[in-house]
Amino acid sequence: MHRMMREAMRHGGRGFGHGFGGRGFGGRFRDDDEGRGRRRRMFDGGELRLVLLKLIADEPRHGYDLIRQIEELTGGAYAPSPGVIYPTLTLLDDMELVEAADSDGAKKLFAITEAGRIELDANRDAVDALIARLTEVGEERQRTESASVRRAMGNLKAVLMNRLGDRDLGEATLHDIVALIDEAAQKIERL
Secondary structure: OOHHHHHHHHOOOOOOOOOOOOOOOOOOOEOOOOOOOOEOOOOOOOHHHHHHHHHHHHOOEOHHHHHHHHHHHOOOOOOOOHHHHHHHHHHHHHOOOEEEOOOEOOEOOEEEOHHHHHHHHHOHHHHHHHHHHHHHHHHHHHHHHHHHHHHHHHHHHHHHHHHHOOOOOOHHHHHHHHHHHHHHHHHHHHO
């Protein structure tokens, strides 16, 4: 049995593709887990393997491209680490589900094999659910970020309405308020 397969089985059959998420590389995906504040893994078992297989079936890809594609699907909420992606690619190659295609410089491009297509077709429902889950994470992040911006703008509006409604507001204070708003706008524009 291949060393990676033995390693995967030693970890309860989970294989590669668990224990990452969150912001950037590594980390974990945060999930409220029914309000208890626990974290859960983005992928269990062979789920990462199926996601990579699907993305490679769409077009030949190298490891970094797979990381970026998953990060894009999740709206930046999750990016698997290279330490998880590359061993999974090696496993897929050893299982003859993908093969190295023409390289793009130093980066090894992977293409799906016929056996990989059969595996993907056999797991079509699971693959569709996984891609939907990644997309949902991205949509949730977008909703959360939009809600945060709206909340902050609401706070600013409330404070301004309260402060500007003050009859004792002096001309100097009004100029200070305008300067602060202009400064914030300029800083946001430079982001």
